[in-house]
Amino acid sequence: MAVPLFDTATALAPLRRELDEALLRVAADGRFVLGPETQAFEREFADWIGAEHAIGVANGTEAITIALRALGVGPGDEVVVPSFTFWASAEAIPPTGATPVFCDVDRETMCVTADTVRAAVTPRTKAVIAVHLFGNVAPIDEIRAVTGLPVLEDAAQAAGSTLTEDGDPTGRHGVRRPGALGDVATFSFYPSKNLGGFGDGGAITTSDAEVAEKVRTLRFHGSADKVDYALIGYNSRLDELQAAVLRVQLPHLDRWAGHRAATHVRYHRAGLDELVEVPVAAPGATPAWHIYVVRSERADELAAGLNERGIGARGYYRTPVHRQPPMAAFQPDGLADLPVTDELARTHLALPVSATITEEQVGEVVAAVGAVLA
Numbered sequence: 001m002a003v004p005l006f007d008t009a010t011a012l013a014p015l016r017r018e019l020d021e022a023l024l025r026v027a028a029d030g031r032f033v034l035g036p037e038t039q040a041f042e043r044e045f046a047d048w049i050g051a052e053h054a055i056g057v058a059n060g061t062e063a064i065t066i067a068l069r070a071l072g073v074g075p076g077d078e079v080v081v082p083s084f085t086f087w088a089s090a091e092a093i094p095p096t097g098a099t100p101v102f103c104d105v106d107r108e109t110m111c112v113t114a115d116t117v118r119a120a121v122t123p124r125t126k127a128v129i130a131v132h133l134f135g136n137v138a139p140i141d142e143i144r145a146v147t148g149l150p151v152l153e154d155a156a157q158a159a160g161s162t163l164t165e166d167g168d169p170t171g172r173h174g175v176r177r178p179g180a181l182g183d184v185a186t187f188s189f190y191p192s193k194n195l196g197g198f199g200d201g202g203a204i205t206t207s208d209a210e211v212a213e214k215v216r217t218l219r220f221h222g223s224a225d226k227v228d229y230a231l232i233g234y235n236s237r238l239d240e241l242q243a244a245v246l247r248v249q250l251p252h253l254d255r256w257a258g259h260r261a262a263t264h265v266r267y268h269r270a271g272l273d274e275l276v277e278v279p280v281a282a283p284g285a286t287p288a289w290h291i292y293v294v295r296s297e298r299a300d301e302l303a304a305g306l307n308e309r310g311i312g313a314r315g316y317y318r319t320p321v322h323r324q325p326p327m328a329a330f331q332p333d334g335l336a337d338l339p340v341t342d343e344l345a346r347t348h349l350a351l352p353v354s355a356t357i358t359e360e361q362v363g364e365v366v367a368a369v370g371a372v373l374a
């Protein structure tokens with residue numbers, strides 16, 4: 001039996017009627033941009049995240065550009081960003097006029113650390129982008145404490161992940177979520193993400209009222225009323241159809257996230273750890289694994305063998321961002337030296353995970369990994 005790399009359809013199937021009703025409701029209402037659905041979703045998403053404000057935008061890439069501008073990032077500034085991430089984390093920086101400065105990541109969590117960020121900070125650094133990669137949780141508190149800089153969380157892959165206070169696995173002192181850890185955070189609702197729409201979408205969350213106000217202005221042409229213009233902004237809104245679809249899904253996200261987190265345990269029980277290096281959750285984190293990424297010196301051979309057996313597997317970031325040609329212009333003194341990034345680019349491999357993957361499918365994946373590596 002084939003096991004797909006990801007599967008969003010199975011989780012959405014039982015919501016079919018509710019989703020259809022939501023779409024028809026918007027079509028009948030006739031307000032398609034910045035209407036009641038977006039307003040309601042923004043409130044519901046902010047409450048769920050534990051942030052004061054959520055602002056819907058067009059996608060997760062523009063979310064980063066707009067959030068950086070709301071933090072005051074502009075020409076002449078530097079923004080520290082990992083290179084081992086999806087291209088958009090760094091691509092979103094130059095449109096602000098600022099320069100991306102690439103930092104390394106931790107081999108086991110695959111996220112930035114306070115040390116890797118600090119190594120890239122200069123007197124021109126204006127902000128840090130910490131990516132919660134693959135659903136793991138980057139150490140935002142530590143990065144803020146060590147650098148004293150504003151931190152933008154790129155939480156595009158981490159909707160549903162949680163963090164409990166250190167040493168308190170019971171979560172007695174409260175569970176925190178990516179999106180409420182830094183100064184501002186960005187999400188993508190691209191269909192394959194943990195919370196995905198029926199098209200492009202994104203959001204920015206923050207508990208800083210000034211940042212929220214600036215984001216609202218920037219997403220709407222730098223204006224409050226399309227009469228007077230305070231800033232050169234963007235046309236970047238979450239549309240009503242997407243907001244309505246996301247509202248149907250949000251109440252199910254914790255359950256889906258729980259299943260993603262439990263898949264890590266199922267892979268462990270099925271013996272995956274004995275065959276490859278499995279991902280390591282950051283201290284206190286329960287990652288809602290968006291992509292389940294293992295490491296192997298034989299990653300490409302393993303991917304080919306799994307694909308032959310009908311098992312989804314692929315390397316996502318074989319060429320890290322700082323080695324992509326358009327980023328050379330921002331590294332005039334030579335490409336950044338990022339040994340862990342280069343190693344992970346070579347060895348990482350995504351295996352199937354979803355909100356509905358079964359124990360049987362996990363067993364099949366592990367058996368196939370064993371067969372290919374034997």
Ligand SMILES: *Cc1c(COP(=O)(O)O)cnc(C)c1O
Nearest residue numbers: 059060061086088089156188190
């Ligand atoms: C998907 C993603 C983005 C970009 O989101 P889009 O909605 O596709 O623009 C940014 N950063 C990371 C880490 C992502 O995975």
